[in-house]
Amino acid sequence: MNPDSLKRLRSWFVKNAAELPWRPADLNALRDPYAVWISETMLQQTQVSTVREYFIRWMERFPDIETLAKADEAEVFKYWQGLGYYSRARNILKTAKIVALRHGSTGLTNQAQGPCTMPRTRKELEALPGIGSYTAGAILSLAYHQREAILDGNLVRIFSRLYELDFLPMDSRSAAEIYWGYAREVADSPKAYMHNEALMELGRTGCKIKAPLCEKCPLAKSCKAFADGRATEFPPTKKRTEKNWHGAVLVVESADDKILAVNGGQKFLDGQLALPHFESARNATKGLPAKAEEYINADEIESMEYRGTFRHNITVHKIECDILYIKLRTNANHAGTGEKFAFQWIEKAKAFETFANSFSLKALKKVF
Ligand code: SF4
Known part of the structure; x- marks a missing residue:
């Protein structure tokens, strides 16, 4: 307030x-x-x-x-x-x-x-x-x-x-x-x-x-x-039923060891620094999902690996999220990012102390 x-x-x-x-x-x-x-x-x-x-x-x-x-x-x-x-x-x-x-x-x-x-x-x-x-x-x-x-x-x-x-x-x-x-x-x-x-x-x-x-x-x-x-x-009169949500979270690393973060404007964690995430079907592991191109340029990708799936609950959402670890061949200040979100590159060495939400931390733990 x-x-x-x-x-x-x-x-x-x-x-x-x-x-x-x-x-x-x-x-x-x-x-x-x-x-x-x-x-x-x-x-x-x-x-x-x-x-x-x-x-x-x-x-x-x-x-x-x-x-x-x-x-x-x-x-x-x-x-x-x-x-x-x-x-x-x-x-x-x-x-x-x-x-x-x-x-x-x-x-x-x-x-x-x-x-x-x-x-x-x-x-x-x-x-x-x-x-x-x-x-x-x-x-x-x-x-x-x-x-x-x-x-x-x-x-x-x-x-x-x-x-x-x-x-x-x-x-x-x-x-x-x-x-x-x-x-x-x-x-x-x-x-x-x-x-x-x-x-x-x-x-x-x-x-x-x-x-x-x-x-x-x-x-x-x-x-x-x-x-x-x-x-x-408001408030709702009774406990909301749980909703299932399946998505993908991106751990994007630049050539100079920085991690891409987004501040708000996404499905979850509004107003917080978080890893980019979006709704996707369960086949996110097969190639780069089209939605990922709102965050990075596909032609700058050096490598991409699926690093497993994690479960997490936010309010009434039961989340299941695939983790895509993407390495870029470009440095952070040269990497192209979409215009839709407020992006921030953070030092990889400080990633665990920078993200203050367990959603992002769970994904990072599966990668680093
Ligand atoms: S809903 Fe409640 S908090 Fe909002 S303006 Fe009305 S009385 Fe105030």
């Missing part, structure tokens, strides 16, 4: 942030990590309007981790009754006991050690019962103001609409990575806490599932789905 969009998002949030019992009046204030943890856990699968009263009653009875850690399950359940999903309450109690026990286990007095509070790293938080990547990110960014990303249903809906992502994070590992990439981009700022919370609020009150309020949205200027009049078509 560009800086202007983030600035508009912050101004919108400052003007529109709802008053909530777990949200201080000063939106820039550090939060109590315990309160963030409890409120975010209560909010999982439960409406804000319901959680309000529960949160207030809970904090009156269990104002901090140590008080909670001393409670028994029956009493904790009493304060949870009506929120459903009792495993959440059970995990909260387990985690409180673990955190309190560790806090008291060093032999230092509490005063020397500071107050008993939630851990400050994602690794430690995610190791606790009931704390997943979302809650850990919320605690780290809202309470400790760390540059940590969060991704919940609200943010998924917003990212899906902003960038017209027609897949869900649960579709595949690479699909999840694309969503987390956008979440990390938003969090890569000293104001990560505000960006994260503003997006949660926007998803809840503006970018609604059925009737998004696009006209009033601070992100409308950069929202692809809004521009195309397709906001409610």
